[in-house]
Amino acid sequence: MTALNRHRALLDFTVAALARRRVKTLALVAVFAAVVFLLASAMFFAASLRREAEATLAGAPDLIVQSLSLGRQTMIGAEAVPQLAAIRGVTGVEGRLWGYFYDRINGANYTVMVPDTAAMMPPPGQVILGEAVPRLRDFKWQGTPLFLSRREGDLVRFDIARTLGTETALLSADLILMNEADFRSFFNVPAGQFTDLAVSVRNPRELSTVVAKATIRLPEARFVTRADIARTYQKLFDWREGVMVALAFVALLAFAIFAADKASGLSAEEAREIGILKAIGWDTRDVIAMKLWEGGLISGGAFLLGTVLAYAHVFWAGAPLFAPLLKGWAVIYPEFRLTPAIDALQLGTLFLLTTLPYAAATVVPVWRSAAADPDAVMR
Amino acid sequence: MIFHTPILTLLLVSALAALVAVWSAGFGISVLRHWDLSSGARGQLLLERRTELVSTLFALVMAAEAAALFLFVFNADRMAALFVGAMCAVGTLNANGYGFPALYGQIASFFAAAVWLVLDHVDRLGRDYPLTRVKYAAVLVIAPLVLLTGALQLAYFLNLRSDIITSCCSKLFTPANAGISDEMAAVDPALALAALALAGGLVLASGVQALRTGRGHGLFALAGAGYFGAALLAMVSTIALYVYENPNHHCPFCILKPDYGYIGYAFYLPLFGATALALGLGAVSPFTARNSLRTPLPAVMRRLTLWALAGFAAYGAVTVWVIARSNLILFG
Amino acid sequence: MITLHGVSKTYNEGRPNEVTALRGIDLAIAPGVTVLMGPSGSGKTTLLSLVGCMARPTTGRITLAGEVISSLPERFLTDLRRRRFGFVFQRFNLIRGLSVLENVVLPAAPLGAPRAEVEARALSRLEALGLAGKARMPVEVLSGGETQRAAIARALVNDAPVLIADEPTANLDTALAHRFLDIVAGLRAEGKTVILTSHDPRIISAAPVTAVVELRDGAILQVRS
Ligand SMILES: Nc1ncnc2c1ncn2[C@@H]1O[C@H](COP(=O)(O)OP(=O)(O)OP(=O)(O)O)[C@@H](O)[C@H]1O
Numbered sequence: 013m014t015a016l017n018r019h020r021a022l023l024d025f026t027v028a029a030l031a032r033r034r035v036k037t038l039a040l041v042a043v044f045a046a047v048v049f050l051l052a053s054a055m056f057f058a059a060s061l062r063r064e065a066e067a068t069l070a071g072a073p074d075l076i077v078q079s080l081s082l083g084r085q086t087m088i089g090a091e092a093v094p095q096l097a098a099i100r101g102v103t104g105v106e107g108r109l110w111g112y113f114y115d116r117i118n119g120a121n122y123t124v125m126v127p128d129t130a131a132m133m134p135p136p137g138q139v140i141l142g143e144a145v146p147r148l149r150d151f152k153w154q155g156t157p158l159f160l161s162r163r164e165g166d167l168v169r170f171d172i173a174r175t176l177g178t179e180t181a182l183l184s185a186d187l188i189l190m191n192e193a194d195f196r197s198f199f200n201v202p203a204g205q206f207t208d209l210a211v212s213v214r215n216p217r218e219l220s221t222v223v224a225k226a227t228i229r230l231p232e233a234r235f236v237t238r239a240d241i242a243r244t245y246q247k248l249f250d251w252r253e254g255v256m257v258a259l260a261f262v263a264l265l266a267f268a269i270f271a272a273d274k275a276s277g278l279s280a281e282e283a284r285e286i287g288i289l290k291a292i293g294w295d296t297r298d299v300i301a302m303k304l305w306e307g308g309l310i311s312g313g314a315f316l317l318g319t320v321l322a323y324a325h326v327f328w329a330g331a332p333l334f335a336p337l338l339k340g341w342a343v344i345y346p347e348f349r350l351t352p353a354i355d356a357l358q359l360g361t362l363f364l365l366t367t368l369p370y371a372a373a374t375v376v377p378v379w380r381s382a383a384a385d386p387d388a389v390m391r
Numbered sequence: 392m393i394f395h396t397p398i399l400t401l402l403l404v405s406a407l408a409a410l411v412a413v414w415s416a417g418f419g420i421s422v423l424r425h426w427d428l429s430s431g432a433r434g435q436l437l438l439e440r441r442t443e444l445v446s447t448l449f450a451l452v453m454a455a456e457a458a459a460l461f462l463f464v465f466n467a468d469r470m471a472a473l474f475v476g477a478m479c480a481v482g483t484l485n486a487n488g489y490g491f492p493a494l495y496g497q498i499a500s501f502f503a504a505a506v507w508l509v510l511d512h513v514d515r516l517g518r519d520y521p522l523t524r525v526k527y528a529a530v531l532v533i534a535p536l537v538l539l540t541g542a543l544q545l546a547y548f549l550n551l552r553s554d555i556i557t558s559c560c561s562k563l564f565t566p567a568n569a570g571i572s573d574e575m576a577a578v579d580p581a582l583a584l585a586a587l588a589l590a591g592g593l594v595l596a597s598g599v600q601a602l603r604t605g606r607g608h609g610l611f612a613l614a615g616a617g618y619f620g621a622a623l624l625a626m627v628s629t630i631a632l633y634v635y636e637n638p639n640h641h642c643p644f645c646i647l648k649p650d651y652g653y654i655g656y657a658f659y660l661p662l663f664g665a666t667a668l669a670l671g672l673g674a675v676s677p678f679t680a681r682n683s684l685r686t687p688l689p690a691v692m693r694r695l696t697l698w699a700l701a702g703f704a705a706y707g708a709v710t711v712w713v714i715a716r717s718n719l720i721l722f723g
Numbered sequence: 724m725i726t727l728h729g730v731s732k733t734y735n736e737g738r739p740n741e742v743t744a745l746r747g748i749d750l751a752i753a754p755g756v757t758v759l760m761g762p763s764g765s766g767k768t769t770l771l772s773l774v775g776c777m778a779r780p781t782t783g784r785i786t787l788a789g790e791v792i793s794s795l796p797e798r799f800l801t802d803l804r805r806r807r808f809g810f811v812f813q814r815f816n817l818i819r820g821l822s823v824l825e826n827v828v829l830p831a832a833p834l835g836a837p838r839a840e841v842e843a844r845a846l847s848r849l850e851a852l853g854l855a856g857k858a859r860m861p862v863e864v865l866s867g868g869e870t871q872r873a874a875i876a877r878a879l880v881n882d883a884p885v886l887i888a889d890e891p892t893a894n895l896d897t898a899l900a901h902r903f904l905d906i907v908a909g910l911r912a913e914g915k916t917v918i919l920t921s922h923d924p925r926i927i928s929a930a931p932v933t934a935v936v937e938l939r940d941g942a943i944l945q946v947r948s
């Protein structure tokens with residue numbers, strides 16, 4: 013009870029002191045919040061991309077089989093399909109057709125695919141487009157046909173069946189879905205050849221056995237499981253997030269130095285106040301506790317403010333500050349709402365990252381000012 | 392895999408803790424050499440004031456280490472997706488040989504800092520600061536521990552490779568696999584619960600004895616440490632099964648996940664807090680007879696003992712609640 | 724009862740700017756009103772700070788109610804100081820920007836008494852000193868005499884039995900100095916000990932004063948009762 017009352021009284025004083033130095037306090041919180049904002053935006057953004065990729069992967073096949081030649085992926089022949097289908101535990105094998113198309117008109121790279129479900133299959137001569145394609149081509153009105161040029165003087169016309177919504181997000185923005193016959197003629201792919209094969213397996217636990225057996229039957233092939241892809245994405249995103257965070261870290265460090273400098277260069281007024289407090293009976297500990305409350309209020313305020321702003325920036329505004337940096341593996345990037353992906357780990361990390369450096373940077377200057385001689389104000 | 396926000400944060404905590412440890416150890420040496428309260432010299436006054444800084448720093452380090460302990464496990468859990476064979480924290484920690492030692496180091500550092508804070512608190516009750524030399528001798532022991540923990544953590548994170556195939560809780564905590572963790576898992580649930588109840592009885596008896604006579608806190612600390620062990624054993628062999636409602640899932644980390652309503656925190660926070668207090672009381676118990684501590688100490692020890700008992704009781708209560716609520720039936 | 728035995732205080736010991744402010748002081752301070760007088764630099768303030776547990780003597784022993792306090796750690800000195808002594812400083816040293824009441828309750832903050840209780844005590848002190856109407860005002864707007872009374876209220880908020888005041892009337896005119904002496908007489912009647920420094924003859928010869936200690940060059944010249 014006594015301890016509680018003491019902290020309450022110290023907190024009262026702290027609040028009054030901060031209110032008296034309102035402008036200085038607000039400036040400090042604002043600068044600090046800006047740093048937290050950077051850090052939090054980077055973390056939220058990366059986490060949300062990661063979740064996005066995970067969601068996309070959830071629909072990916074259990075196993076992808078590719079044919080390798082000279083260490084590079086080549087087309088795989090249809091004769092592999094029955095070989096794989098004969099393995100126990102395999103419930104389905106489907107040949108997939110997809111590739112990239114470099115658009116010479118605007119330098120963008122599209123992913124061209126034959127969809128695996130009938131519902132998504134456009135009729136011959138038509139295509140279904142990802143959200144970014146019409147935007148990039150600057151289509152002014154509904155029904156504008158898409159012309160693709162494979163080389164000088166070549167022009168293939170497709171009518172647009174429909175455009176995919178923005179909610180399907182990152183990985184489908186640059187997509188062009190085509191009919192199988194159109195695909196084969198457009199890319200000159202002979203019948204019986206596929207880009208790769210998608211294998212579904214009855215029980216995910218049997219996947220490693222299936223891969224082992226398939227390796228014996230198709231020694232030249234490469235097998236990519238869904239978990240492999242997931243890990244690649246994780247690593248990709250973690251690495252990018254890490255770079256961002258390292259940058260924000262430097263900002264944080266700069267701020268910590270700034271805070272330490274501020275805390276050690278007490279104004280004459282503040283130093284006199286601490287002298288008075290010590291003279292009228294505050295212990296060194298009381299002053300330190302009071303100052304730690306002050307730091308707690310400042311860093312807590314900056315944490316809240318920075319986090320809320322980062323949330324708004326990333327999830328409502330679509331992270332305009334970072335998008336080009338983090339997504340940038342293609343010329344085009346989609347316009348889409350990131351789905352909020354916040355967990356306790358992120359918030360806990362962020363909180364530690366906010367309060368700890370500030371406390372560490374200010375504790376020694378705080379102690380130094382608190383250790384003043386109590387009889388100093390008598391002179 | 393250093394460029395991972397939680398990892399950077401953990402390394403930051405370790406680095407700061409190491410800095411504090413090294414500096415405090417250096418300061419501790421000068422305290423051991425020059426401390427003389429009867430001196431009116433300015434040097435002694437400055438030394439005294441500097442001890443305030445050390446106390447503050449240790450309090451901060453302990454708070455940060457406690458937070459880092461949970462962050463470490465939490466992060467390991469989330470990183471499980473990066474390792475083949477890992478489903479939760481266990482798999483990630485197993486990804487190389489430093490994972491579990493780093494975790495144990497983290498736990499030991501937390502307890503050491505907590506015990507030191509209890510010593511510090513008691514020391515400052517006595518008008519002649521009777522434990523100052525003991526306290527700073529202890530710093531000289533704690534500093535290497537903190538450094539070692541930091542080094543283990545760094546080694547662990549530097550050696551994390553996501554192409555490693557690791558084994559997770561289902562492998563580690565099964566009787567088929569040799570080692571201490573599977574032995575813990577293989578203990579008969581009835582036996583484990585009986586051990587927990589027995590340890591609880593001992594803690595209660597020694598705690599009540601300490602409350603009544605104001606002595607025997609060393610025994611209470613021993614009983615508390617025993618309870619800690621019994622609690623972890625019961626967790627792995629029995630309680631976890633009830634939480635997961637699965638007779639084969641023994642993992643002591645998965646209960647921290649949101650999937651189980653973060654129930655793990657209701658177990659571990661009181662358990663770690665109470666054990667830290669009990670150990671602190673044990674560390675103080677040899678000095679209760681010091682002249683200057685005779686008047687102020689008993690009330691403080693009483694209060695800390697009550698808190699420790701409350702923490703142990705909370706662990707027991709959550710255990711009973713989980714077992715009563717679970718759909719799993721192991722007995723009968 | 725406060726006693727000093729062979730107390731000396733040296734600042735900056737062992738350095739070129741070493742100053743011995745007090746040497747070999749033997750003194751007993753009884754309840755009542757004690758005035759320390761002497762020329763500037765004679766060690767009055769230094770003596771107050773030692774008696775008031777603000778600093779430790781370089782050598783010698785100080786006892787307070789029979790307990791030796793000269794070798795206590797700073798923390799316990801502080802604890803003694805805030806329970807036993809109230810201070811009124813020469814420049815009053817109220818904290819600007821806070822109200823009178825907020826200033827007066829400050830010494831109670833570390834003691835952890837409930838806020839309502841502390842505020843009630845502070846208000847009754849202010850009331851007794853005729854400042855109740857100004858409790859919520861910022862201290863900057865107070866007059867010199869009011870500032871001093873606010874400082875006295877602050878010194879007494881923890882119900883300290885000893886009031887220590889350094890040059891309390893140096894900044895006051897005659898009327899206010901008399902008002903201060905009235906307050907001191909009232910405190911004495913309450914059974915409190917008051918220790919003052921002054922070179923003001925009005926104070927030294929005033930009615931409530933029970934003892935005058937004359938200092939010169941850090942040593943006691945004479946003690947009159
Ligand atoms: N912190 C300090 N460091 C160095 N010298 C000091 C310190 N405090 C006081 N002194 C010296 O000690 C001597 C006594 O000072 P003190 O303030 O006690 O005198 P005083 O009697 O109160 O004088 P005045 O009437 O001017 O207030 C002076 O020579 C002063 O310069």
Ligand SMILES: [Mg+2]
Nearest residue numbers: 767768769889
């Ligand atoms: Mg003076």
